[in-house]
Amino acid sequence: MDGLNEQRAARIADLLSDFRTLQYYIAAAPVEPQHEDDYYTEGWAVLRQCSLDGQHILNCSAETRVPRVQGGPEEQAKAELQHVQLDAYARRHEAQKIYLRQEAAQRWIGWRDHTLQGQRPQASHLAGLENCDAALRAELAAIIDDSIYSDMSSSDYQMGRWTLEDPSPRQIQRWIRDRR
Template sequence: MAESPRWEPPMTNASAVPPSLDNEYRTARVAEVLSDFRTLQYYIAAAPVDPQDTADYYTEGWAALRQCSLDGQHILECAADTSVPSAAGGEEEQHKAELKQVLLDAYARRHEGQKIYLRQAAAQRWVAYRQQTLAAGRSASKTESQLRACDAQLRMELAAITDEVIYNELQTSDINMGRWTAEDPSLRTKQREDGEYETNNNNTTITNTTTTNNNDDYTSQY
């Protein structure tokens, strides 16, 4: 898949006023979250979407991978709503309000990107398990049974991807890296922002969690 265009946040109009220390923290925090989101963009764009065997095109894992690709494009194409009302207290307070709104937008995109990444990871594990099963040369009935089990495992992993776990996982990662998180949006605030970025991953909206397996490479990119 061709590399997706990179989303860029709008610039805030506060260059005439030197930012306070808090605004420096806010600016740095926005940069960190955007860096995470861009890393996720890279992995999302690199995931496969079409099987080598066209007979597998409509199987569950490949359908999930194609949906993830569409969802990745969706969060890039959604325009950022970073408008804020005029803040009392002058340009520095206005800059603060703008930075907090940009952070909320970036935070919601990163969260949704992490969900897409984990769904892709689960689907790619499904591809690997399916290939191993088909290559094993077992009887037709045994192979069919194992393929059904593979599908059931994929559905279980996708259903386990919930908002709360992703939020806590990313928050813990940020704290462990020593990042400033004092003004990060709450989960509830992030969920209100998610309306713009809602995706169509099988009956889930903005639901995120780690998948239940032992492959740490698929847990998080941060």
């Protein structure tokens, strides 16, 4: 018995609180453009996909099979808490990725609106709109798991959260892969 089950439970509560906040932001993002002919543009397609991904990460089932361990009830509780922590951490990680993608797409909307200046797209806007799309693609390409993991870990540390048993990036990737 290591006496850390209270810290494990508090860590899970922090992770689930972060996940809930991210889900709120994901659900609040727009998915329908004001103009019907903008529906299939890149940024709006990203926003719709993020909405679907947010629903998926919320609705995918947790792995409930926790291995039986030796050492009595306290050790079994430890194993169960570590199992739930991986689930909560991975969900938060994936929600953060979705949220960052949504932010990029919403910036794209702003760039596009600035380029169009209240007009509907026409040939004179083509270069500017292509630049908006290229900037969106570059931002999306920069949203990678390693940087998300590093940023979230750093943030947790700065907030004084207990991170001693946080799952590795590899464990998180396995969790995400298993739910696709």
